[in-house]
Amino acid sequence: MFSRPSPRLRFHPPQPGEELIRFEHLRKAFGPKRVYDDVRLSVHAGETLTVIGGSGTGKSVLLKCLIGLLRQDSGRILFQGQDLSDFREEDFIALRRHVAMVFQGAALFDSLSVGENIAYPLHEHFPDMTPAQVRERVAEKLALVGLPDTEHLKPADLSGGMRKRVGLARAIATNPEVILWDEPTTGLDPVTTETINQLILDMQRQLGCTSIVVTHDMMSAFTVSDRIAMLAHRRIVQVGTPEEMKRSSVPEVRAFLDARKQELEREAAP
Ligand SMILES: Nc1ncnc2c1ncn2[C@@H]1O[C@H](COP(=O)(O)OP(=O)(O)OP(=O)(O)O)[C@@H](O)[C@H]1O
Structure with a gap:
């Protein structure tokens, strides 16, 4: 059961700013349901990149493909330039020592x-x-x-x-170099949400970790992200800093942010 050093994973300590992960022309479908047609995205060492998008657009699937819990149908995922396409389960186990996922429901073993x-x-x-x-x-x-x-x-x-x-x-x-956060603040009260946002920031500032965050929570996205990528229509429609996204004229981004803003206003109303 225990992992052995993998001959396939060639890992080196990430240099700040290096392109650590690249999703290239990713396609993925579940039966007749097409989730990605052509997803392209780069993640750089030391950054916190948040993936936003409507429900069912494939945000979580992206994280799962990266660590081998799901496989893309075509396209490549590169980690430090190394193509993960032909990785076997034991190679992904070695990868997960460096790229760790915080699951949506914590997924602890209750016993x-x-x-x-x-x-x-x-x-x-x-x-x-x-x-x-x-x-x-x-x-x-x-x-x-x-x-x-x-x-x-x-x-x-x-x-x-x-x-x-x-x-x-x-x-x-x-001590992973990359942390994947699947909906880290969903269902939490405002005070706990703030604690989790602070932890995401601390992981970057204190430990130099790279993070990919998947969230619906735009307040959290704007707080923790260096860059935000938006998934819509089975591809990434824009990547930018929080300020660039707030000023975006890309229709899908505008529509998403406006809808989220209205939702927040409704939630805040007495
Ligand atoms: N293992 C699976 N088998 C079949 N379909 C799946 C599987 N995993 C995901 N899907 C489908 O792929 C689509 C994308 O799922 P994903 O969980 O990535 O969405 P999401 O953007 O994270 O959504 P949400 O914000 O609602 O969590 C959904 O339609 C989902 O039902």
């Missing part, structure tokens, strides 16, 4: 304690770590997400926001 959940990827990727080293790493990550001394708790004892933070602690246990 394991918080500490055991966070230790799980360490056993998978670093079978030679001693129990003391594992305990130390788990404590370090729990402190980083603001939940020190909670190792013994069970997921059922935690609030939604705490579960998200434990999910993050598990994702970063292996």
Whole structure:
């Protein structure tokens, strides 16, 4: 079950600004449903890039294709210039040590304690770590997400926001260079949303991580992103800084942002 060093993954520590990930001419369909016709997108080391788009446009599928949980039908995904198309499952396991996903619902194992959940990827990727080293790493990550001394708790004892933070602690246990965030603030109250936004920013500022965030939450997107990419009509219709997106004249972007703004105003109304 444990991963072995993969001969296929040639990894080097990312240099700030290098093109780390490139989606090239991606096509993907589920049966008759076409999700991507021609998706093209680059992600640079050290940036936080957010993918926005309507429901069902394929935001989560993009993250899943990157780490091999789904496969594109054609086109390529390059990681540090290396084509992942012919990667096998064991190669993707090696990749997931560097590119970790924080799943939408945290996806914790309910039967394991918080500490055991966070230790799980360490056993998978670093079978030679001693129990003391594992305990130390788990404590370090729990402190980083603001939940020190909670190792013994069970997921059922935690609030939604705490579960998200434990999910993050598990994702970063292996010290990944890239973090994929699937709807990190969905369903959270404003205070917890702010905490998660701050954690996304901290991962970049304190640890130099690259992040790809998938979200509906435009307030969060504008807060955490260096760049925002919009998926519509089975392709990326615009990529730009938050300011560029706010001023966008691309019809799909305008329509999406205006609809989200109206939704927020309705939610805020007494
Ligand atoms: N494993 C799968 N099998 C079949 N269809 C799938 C699968 N995964 C995703 N899809 C379909 O692909 C489309 C894109 O899904 P995806 O989850 O990426 O959308 P999304 O943009 O993240 O949407 P949302 O914002 O609602 O979460 C949807 O129509 C979804 O039903």
